[in-house]
Amino acid sequence: MHVKCILDMEEDLSLNLQEKQTVVAEVSAQVAQSQTIVLAEYRGIKVADITVLRANARKSGVYLHVLKNTLARRAVQGTSFEPLADSMVGPLVYSMSADAVAAAKVMSDFAKTNNKLVIKAGAMNGSLLSAEQVAVLAATPSRDELIARLMATMNATTAKFVRTLAAIRDANGVADAPAVAEAPAETV
Secondary structure, eight states: OHHHHHHHHHHHHSOOHHHHHHHHHHHHHHHHHOSEEEEEEOTTOOHHHHHHHHHHHHHHTOEEEEOOHHHHHHHHTTSTTGGGGGGOOSSEEEEEESSTTHHHHHHHHHHHHOTTOEEEEEEETTEEEEHHHHHHHHHSOOHHHHHHHHHHHHHHHHHHHHHHHHHHHHHTTOOSOOOOOOOOOOOO
């Protein structure tokens, strides 16, 4: 009687075929849009900490999901991320992002504050990444940061040019352009 009860509970916890197909389809859609996937082991992390990780991922546009490894392998099958399938062992959280840096940055930042999250591997545009390479990728500025730096550089160059022209004008003793004098009114 006791064994039957345990078997019934295991059946309730597992997904049926249709649910598995739905999960694989959802994850496959995310994989198709992603430039980067990072795998991390989450063993021993508290639910409250996982909730913080999920919130950070959401803010950064990162898809974060705990998946059965067999379903994840099916989702990456036939994609540039297929070499990552060999690393899909153990309890893993999968992070995927269209931004090449975002998934690595979210996972690495969280791993700095929580030593129970262990980055195992990653992949970017068909290249398999080790945990160390994921950390290097995470240190790279994001697309938005790079655009902001470029705009600041462009703005600084223009501002410096204007200041240089003003200094040349002042050095030559040329005063500001004189006000336009009104011409005397002609009488008819």
